[in-house]
Amino acid sequence: MLKIKYSSYSTFEKLEILQYAKLYGLRTATRHFTIDHSMIS
Numbered sequence: 001m002l003k004i005k006y007s008s009y010s011t012f013e014k015l016e017i018l019q020y021a022k023l024y025g026l027r028t029a030t031r032h033f034t035i036d037h038s039m040i041s
Contacts, residue, residue: 009017017040021029030037 017029017033017035020032021040024032026037026041029040
């Protein structure tokens with residue numbers, strides 16, 4: 001089982017992740033940014 005790294009993200013980073021998820025999909029965004037899907041869903 002993978003350990004999830006917890007960290008805080010700036011507003012700019014959050015917007016970047018959301019835009020990426022809109023373009024490429026949620027699963028692709030979670031792999032690209034190495035974060036859990038629950039953080040951006």
